[in-house]
Amino acid sequence: MAQSIWVIGQRGKSGISRATREILGKANGLAGGDSSAVTGVYCGASADGVADEMAQSGAGSVITMTDPRLETYTADFYVSAISHLAGDRKPDVILIAATADGRELAAALATSFGGGAVQDCTELEWDGDTLLGTRACFGGNRTAVVENCSPGAKVFSVRPNSFPVPDAGGGGVSAEEVAPVLPEGDPRVKVLEFIPDAGGTINLLDADVIVSGGRGLGKAEGFKVIQDLADVLGGAVGASRAVVDSGWIAYPHQVGQTGKTVKPKLYIALGISGAIQHLAGMRTADTIVAVNKDENAPIFNVAHYGIVGDLFEIAPALTAKFREVLQG
Amino acid sequence: MKAIVFVKEVAETPDGVSVTSDGQLSSGEGGAFLTDPIDPYSIETALQLKDKSGGEVIAITAGEPRAEKILKEALAMGADEAFLVHDEAASGSDPYATARLLAGAAKKSGDYDIIVVGERAADDNSYAIGPALGQHLDIPVLTYVNEVREFDPENKKIRVVRSIDGGSQVVEATLPAVITVVKGIHEPRYPSLMGIRKASKREVPVWSIADIGEEAERVGPSGSPTRMRSFDPPPPPSGCEMIEGTPEEVAEQLVGKIMDKKIL
Numbered sequence: 001m002a003q004s005i006w007v008i009g010q011r012g013k014s015g016i017s018r019a020t021r022e023i024l025g026k027a028n029g030l031a032g033g034d035s036s037a038v039t040g041v042y043c044g045a046s047a048d049g050v051a052d053e054m055a056q057s058g059a060g061s062v063i064t065m066t067d068p069r070l071e072t073y074t075a076d077f078y079v080s081a082i083s084h085l086a087g088d089r090k091p092d093v094i095l096i097a098a099t100a101d102g103r104e105l106a107a108a109l110a111t112s113f114g115g116g117a118v119q120d121c122t123e124l125e126w127d128g129d130t131l132l133g134t135r136a137c138f139g140g141n142r143t144a145v146v147e148n149c150s151p152g153a154k155v156f157s158v159r160p161n162s163f164p165v166p167d168a169g170g171g172g173v174s175a176e177e178v179a180p181v182l183p184e185g186d187p188r189v190k191v192l193e194f195i196p197d198a199g200g201t202i203n204l205l206d207a208d209v210i211v212s213g214g215r216g217l218g219k220a221e222g223f224k225v226i227q228d229l230a231d232v233l234g235g236a237v238g239a240s241r242a243v244v245d246s247g248w249i250a251y252p253h254q255v256g257q258t259g260k261t262v263k264p265k266l267y268i269a270l271g272i273s274g275a276i277q278h279l280a281g282m283r284t285a286d287t288i289v290a291v292n293k294d295e296n297a298p299i300f301n302v303a304h305y306g307i308v309g310d311l312f313e314i315a316p317a318l319t320a321k322f323r324e325v326l327q328g
Numbered sequence: 329m330k331a332i333v334f335v336k337e338v339a340e341t342p343d344g345v346s347v348t349s350d351g352q353l354s355s356g357e358g359g360a361f362l363t364d365p366i367d368p369y370s371i372e373t374a375l376q377l378k379d380k381s382g383g384e385v386i387a388i389t390a391g392e393p394r395a396e397k398i399l400k401e402a403l404a405m406g407a408d409e410a411f412l413v414h415d416e417a418a419s420g421s422d423p424y425a426t427a428r429l430l431a432g433a434a435k436k437s438g439d440y441d442i443i444v445v446g447e448r449a450a451d452d453n454s455y456a457i458g459p460a461l462g463q464h465l466d467i468p469v470l471t472y473v474n475e476v477r478e479f480d481p482e483n484k485k486i487r488v489v490r491s492i493d494g495g496s497q498v499v500e501a502t503l504p505a506v507i508t509v510v511k512g513i514h515e516p517r518y519p520s521l522m523g524i525r526k527a528s529k530r531e532v533p534v535w536s537i538a539d540i541g542e543e544a545e546r547v548g549p550s551g552s553p554t555r556m557r558s559f560d561p562p563p564p565p566s567g568c569e570m571i572e573g574t575p576e577e578v579a580e581q582l583v584g585k586i587m588d589k590k591i592l
């Protein structure tokens with residue numbers, strides 16, 4: 001019999017988050033397409049539309065637990081609700097999107113079962129009956145394949161963007177509503193306020209896209225073309241040490257051995273030669289694009305796509321094309 | 329006020345690090361070790377709480393005897409006491425077994441108001457210790473803290489700003505609590521020469537698992553729920569595909585490839 005897999009649903013800007021849908025799709029794949037093995041579990045103040053959305057992404061059944069105290073995630077309430085439910089239903093595997101809250105929930109939930117979570121997986125695969133998670137260690141310099149030997153449910157958190165969003169299909173599942181078991185008394189943690197990030201100030205470490213500039217920019221003003229490209233991609237601006245040392249941009253933007261180690265989905269390096277110390281900070285990016293006028297620049301050794309040319313011609317063309325494609 | 333800071337020794341590079349037959353990281357003997365780069369931020373956070381509220385800061389690590397060195401660095405920065413949890417049976421603990429050791433150490437060190445740890449460790453990147461401590465000690469946990477807005481041990485209250493996906497969240501919790509901090513919460517201070525000299529002369533008491541009320545089978549490899557099957561450098565990139573043409577042609581091709589691969 002297929003192992004039962006739970007996917008903990010998180011809300012995004014509209015409906016179930018993209019990361020949750022990716023994981024539902026993956027869970028369905030892990031169940032060999034047998035969606036009856038995949039259950040979406042959702043906690044919230046209300047669960048309107050949740051069952052359909054989760055079913056469309058691959059859940060064969062959906063359990064919802066609603067209570068005003070579950071409106072915003074807090075470990076205390078979510079761990080209580082989910083661990084009680086898991087104690088009753090005994091799922092084999094629990095998958096959670098590795099957002100900040102998701103990683104906290106994964107570790108706390110797994111500990112409450114007497115085990116541990118395998119965090120931040122970018123791949124999940126069976127070895128016989130054992131689910132293995134692949135994850136980065138040492139800032140991306142090592143890849144570990146990890147087995148979860150916890151008693152009871154095995155919890156894995158999964159990095160957003162690791163799997164494709166499944167095509168919507170199916171649906172028509174009606175949720176089973178379960179009354180959550182929550183701690184009594186005054187909550188120990190109260191969420192008071194959420195302040196969304198202003199656009200453009202995206203953290204380099206969490207950015208999905210980083211556009212970096214090096215000495216090839218010629219002068220501080222050269223960063224304009226980098227910023228324009230980053231803006232259209234909703235990305236962050238990175239830099240080599242040479243330009244930080246020259247005072248063209250502030251140190252928090254520096255990528256490399258003595259700067260930040262980043263792992264965006266897309267890293268675009270313009271006018272950066274690719275010194276080993278720079279590579280140390282970005283070589284594990286999922287996709288690397290290099291633009292350099294020197295065809296022998298070492299950056300091309302780690303790039304997936306290379307363009308030999310003048311960045312002041314290439315960058316604006318890329319910006320225009322991305323704008324056309326992304327913003328219609 | 330009493331703050332406990334948990335620190336960790338990590339290998340400077342992964343080169344000498346391997347995985348034991350029990351699936352745990354083993355740093356070997358020869359390599360260089362340093363304080364996890366996140367730890368000075370945790371220590372600084374605790375020291376600033378002490379600067380405001382008075383009291384003491386206690387630094388604790390679970391590890392090998394050589395980890396005394398990083399505890400002395402914590403003392404040099406200004407921690408008042410330091411303890412090493414070390415036991416043959418505990419060597420080769422994964423982050424969850426380590427969290428048991430640290431929870432035991434926290435209980436042994438008595439009434440604390442706050443526990444400060446890094447958001448994650450630089451070697452295993454497991455994001456585990458803070459939330460696991462919260463469960464073991466049955467106290468609230470606030471992860472990814474980039475600012476402590478209010479800290480009131482008298483009235484047992486803390487208010488922090490968490491940096492989470494898409495923005496910042498202001499959260500209040502009762503004390504005692506665990507907080508995990510991100511880099512950038514405060515610039516860590518440098519230890520003074522005097523501090524370094526004094527710290528070098530301090531004895532660091534060592535606690536065994538019996539001292540902290542743990543049992544051999546709950547820690548070390550046998551108490552570790554996560555096991556690494558392999559630990560390798562990431563595969564080398566598959567080679568660079570050069571894209572040629574006018575800037576417009578190049579842009580068209582590259583953007584097409586990136587959209588096709590669903591990178592965005």
Ligand SMILES: Cc1cc2nc3c(=O)[nH]c(=O)nc-3n(C[C@H](O)[C@H](O)[C@H](O)COP(=O)(O)OP(=O)(O)OC[C@H]3O[C@@H](n4cnc5c(N)ncnc54)[C@H](O)[C@@H]3O)c2cc1C
Pocket residue numbers: 213214215216217239240241242243254255256257258259260270271272273274275276277278281291292293294297309310311312
């Ligand atoms: C201990 C130590 C630590 C270091 N840490 C870091 C670190 O953390 N991060 C880091 O980045 N560096 C670091 N460095 C510095 C590193 O060795 C390099 O000096 C630095 O990365 C070079 O920066 P760059 O690529 O911008 O400049 P250069 O090496 O000067 O490269 C500029 C590139 O731009 C290209 N170019 C010029 N004009 C154009 C144009 N119009 N269009 C397209 N391409 C153009 C050139 O062909 C060249 O390849 C460190 C060095 C040491 C010794």
